[in-house]
Amino acid sequence: MTAIERALYELNEIDGYACGSSLMHRLDPRAKTIVTLLYIATVLSFRLDSLTGIMSLWIFPILLSALGGISYNRVFVKSLYVLPFIALIGIFNPIFDRRPALTAGHVVITVGWLQFISICLRGMLAVQASLILVMTTGFMKICHGLRRMGLPAVFTTQLLMVHRYLSVLLKEAASMDCARRSRGYGRRHYTPRLWGIFIGQLLVRTVARAGRIHMAMLSRGFDGNAAIRSTMRWSAADTIFLTACAAAFAIARLADLSRLFNILTLR
Template identity: 30%
Template sequence: MSKIGNAIYEIHHMETIASRDQWVNLIHPLVKFILTIAYTVTVVSFQKYDIIGLAGMFFYPLAMFILSDLSFTDCGRRLRVVLPLVCIIGVFNPFFDKTPVVIGNIHCTTGILSMITLMMKGVFTVLASYLLIATTSIEKLCYAFRLLHIPKILVTQILLTYRYITVLLEEVNRITQAYSLRAPKQKGVHFKVWGSLSGQLLLRSMDRATVVYESMTLRGYNGEFQYMESKIRWRWQDTVFLLVWLGLIMLFRKIPVILAIGNLCGGLIG
């Protein structure tokens, strides 16, 4: 499978995962969006040297992966490009912040601590975003945006951009396959035909995009999501889910869970 075909497959596969009947997928999208924002803000709020306190925030993505029946392996494979880029953010901190510090019996510098903290923050926020996308379809997310009174034109732009990315990739895949069949011994697309192929891609993707939009309007879409109200309703389970997780996030922000568990285990062993 080509890279373009693999990208199309991954998009459709993520939509399939988000549309499952897992009970986490059925939680109101606004609840999951609020939790993702609250978790992200909480993770970012930790001080740059507070590794122990920040490590306890891994409980949220870990629990959500288990509850959602999602695979860490698949997540790592899909985020294999994003996660290294996130980790590069603080890679130069050890060269600028060389103040020595001792943690237990480990000697290091504050630059190393800030580097690890930045990496952890990036990884945790990316995992939280992945969990939101993997358990909530794009239509439900846009419905949650409208409930927050985000402008209709912006929400429509997000929805159609997501939809038209797949349309564009499918057209690129067809054009490149047709070209490779007509030039089987040539690697890639010759630069002399880049202009004509780009024009064909533009015209064909515009035609397909028109068909997609007309199909959406025939199904009742007019920029609002009234048709989702009959499918998605706020239940008491959503309220409990939201309050419990918000309480746990605030609790784990105040209490260094890793240190508390270590002290407890040490006390039991002693």
């Protein structure tokens, strides 16, 4: 699978998940967006060496994905993609911070390694929260929610159009790439000159398409902003969800949940 095909697959997969009808799917996108931001802020507010505190917050993505009827395994695997860049920066902590923190038999685990694991976990949990948001809401509804939350209409229209034309242009790029690869005699990458012509062609096609789209939109009454059918209504369920999640995050941040888990399981 090429990078373009993988991107197309992920785009369709997200749209597929967003079509569900679970409790999470029925909630207002604004409530879910605020809860996601609160969760990430809670995760990031822990000190780096507080591994147990960050770890105790792991329970929320699992619960929320179950509420949304989404396989947590899929969310977990997708969140692993974020690791390489985080690990690249986090790996310096074990090198520079060699103070001993824990012992496992004769092996001493340093503060640097604890911090490294915390950094990786923070990154993964934050990504999982964002993924659950978009998988239970869908990109279009998130854009509508952002518009209702006061983001400029030009920007939300732009977001909607980028999302709408992403699959169209990815398919166009995939077919051009496939044609080139099938005549490339095993050469995987393009020479810079050929690449310039290739991308330039894609750009010219894109602009021609944009012109046609604009004419079609104008003929249907487009005035610069995408019209949004307003079916979004904040209900009591949204207030309860937001309050419950905010309270749970506050408890998890202020009280040590790992101590509770420890008592529950090891007692």
